[in-house]
Amino acid sequence: xRVMFDAFWWARGPGANRTVQREFIQAWADAFPDDxxxxxxxxxxxxSDVPAGAEVxxxxxxxxxxxxxxxxxxxxxxSRADVSVVHNYAPRAGRSVAFVHDAMFHDNPEWFSRxxxxxxxxxxxxxxxxxxxxxxxxxEARRISRLxxxxxxxxxxxxxxxxxxxxxxxxxxxxxxxxxFAVTVGRLNVRKNLAxxxxxxxxxxxxxxxxxxxxxxxxxxxGVSTDVPDDVRAAVTEGRVVFLxxxxxxxxxxxxxxxxxxxxxxxxxxxxxxxxxxAWFGAPLLASDIPVFRETVGSYAHFVAPSAPRxxxxxxIDGAWGRRPDAAVRDATAxxxxxxxxxxxxxxxxxxA
Numbered sequence: 001x002r003v004m005f006d007a008f009w010w011a012r013g014p015g016a017n018r019t020v021q022r023e024f025i026q027a028w029a030d031a032f033p034d035d036x037x038x039x040x041x042x043x044x045x046x047x048s049d050v051p052a053g054a055e056v057x058x059x060x061x062x063x064x065x066x067x068x069x070x071x072x073x074x075x076x077x078x079s080r081a082d083v084s085v086v087h088n089y090a091p092r093a094g095r096s097v098a099f100v101h102d103a104m105f106h107d108n109p110e111w112f113s114r115x116x117x118x119x120x121x122x123x124x125x126x127x128x129x130x131x132x133x134x135x136x137x138x139x140e141a142r143r144i145s146r147l148x149x150x151x152x153x154x155x156x157x158x159x160x161x162x163x164x165x166x167x168x169x170x171x172x173x174x175x176x177x178x179x180x181f182a183v184t185v186g187r188l189n190v191r192k193n194l195a196x197x198x199x200x201x202x203x204x205x206x207x208x209x210x211x212x213x214x215x216x217x218x219x220x221x222x223g224v225s226t227d228v229p230d231d232v233r234a235a236v237t238e239g240r241v242v243f244l245x246x247x248x249x250x251x252x253x254x255x256x257x258x259x260x261x262x263x264x265x266x267x268x269x270x271x272x273x274x275x276x277x278x279a280w281f282g283a284p285l286l287a288s289d290i291p292v293f294r295e296t297v298g299s300y301a302h303f304v305a306p307s308a309p310r311x312x313x314x315x316x317i318d319g320a321w322g323r324r325p326d327a328a329v330r331d332a333t334a335x336x337x338x339x340x341x342x343x344x345x346x347x348x349x350x351x352x353a
Contacts, residue, residue: 102270131353200313
């Protein structure tokens with residue numbers, strides 16, 4: 001099979017989207033070496049690290065939605081591709097498999113800026129042009145089916161980024177050696193529910209200036225930022241909460257491996273990579289009691305409602321602190337989420353197309 005991949009984010013772009021795009025392409029190349037791969041990179045993207053044997057074509061339109069909609073059909077025809085595998089925005093013509101990351105902007109528009117909502121608006125209508133629509137989880141597939149019944153999306157899953165699994169863990173300079181701590185990883189936006197996490201952390205007996213909560217992440221491509229009440233800001237002043245910003249993969253891997261607790265209390269997710277990453281590293285995990293986490297880490301995590309009072313979140317933090325799940329549960333959870341299994345499902349969808 002000759003497959004054209006949307007590689008608009010190969011060199012740069014939103015972190016999670018770029019990770020998924022690159023992992024799909026590399027895992028496909030590894031799993032199906034007899035397939036011919038064509039990558040549609042942006043005109044200025046570095047192609048030095050594309051999979052061996054892959055052909056490269058270039059798009060010149062911006063943003064991503066327009067490049068996919070108008071240029072990919074022409075490039076696919078010129079490249080004699082049997083099918084195109086694209087992200088979020090389906091081409092206007094030709095056979096394509098569209099991977100829609102999520103449609104949260106429909107259910108909770110207040111989490112996104114007006115500019116983002118306008119940009120996302122054509123995603124589901126344009127997806128009707130795809131031969132097959134895929135997404136990351138059964139939970140997200142149900143959301144898309146509710147919003148656009150004609151699409152009937154197929155869940156293919158995701159895996160843990162190889163940059164994390166292959167990293168040589170390294171302690172961040174800001175983290176003292178031999179210390180206990182909690183960590184939360186993700187974009188700094190209202191959907192990640194940081195105010196509730198920090199509010200609970202301030203009341204938890206496990207979180208102290210000597211055993212703090214580290215917050216890892218940046219604000220790029222983050223949607224609407226979170227508002228942190230003044231009394232919650234006091235947790236930062238007290239040293240119970242420390243913002244580390246964006247960190248390299250080897251330092252994130254170290255934090256996952258050494259954490260006494262990973263906290264992921266998102267209000268909603270299409271998949272939620274940090275929770276699955278925590279499970280891969282065997283870290284104790286406190287997750288939001290939302291459908292997607294019940295699907296992805298249900299047998300592994302401790303749960304609390306993301307809208308619970310601070311006192312309840314504090315009690316959940318203390319209850320989950322240091323409680324690493326059984327190794328067999330960890331292994332079973334990790335085995336369910338691999339890039340190999342994801343691209344096998346994705347390729348089956350492409351064959352159907």
